Amino acid sequence: MIRLxxxxxxxxxxxxxxxxxxxxxxxxxxxxxxxxxAMVSIGKGAKAMVEAQIA
Known part of the structure; x- marks a missing residue:
């Protein structure tokens, strides 16, 4: 404890x-x-946009 x-x-x-x-x-x-x-959010947003266009 003393070392900590x-x-x-x-x-x-x-x-x-x-x-x-x-x-x-x-x-x-x-x-x-x-x-x-930011990069993860952009990636998820792009994925959702592509999925929305395909569906």
Whole structure:
């Protein structure tokens, strides 16, 4: 349990020291997840449109 506490303490220190890197990493993750969600939605919409035209 103490090792987990120490690990989190070190991690939060690193986040505080490297604010710009942390911000850019978070921004990259947010953009990446958003892009994946958008692509899946576009794919499902295109599939539904094709199925509607065929039926």
């Amino acid at each position: 506490y120490v690990t989190f303490k070190i991690a939060f220190k690193a986040l505080k020291r490297n604010k710009l890197r942390t911000l850019l990493t978070m921004l990259g993750i947010i953009i990446g997840v958003g892009a994946v969600i």
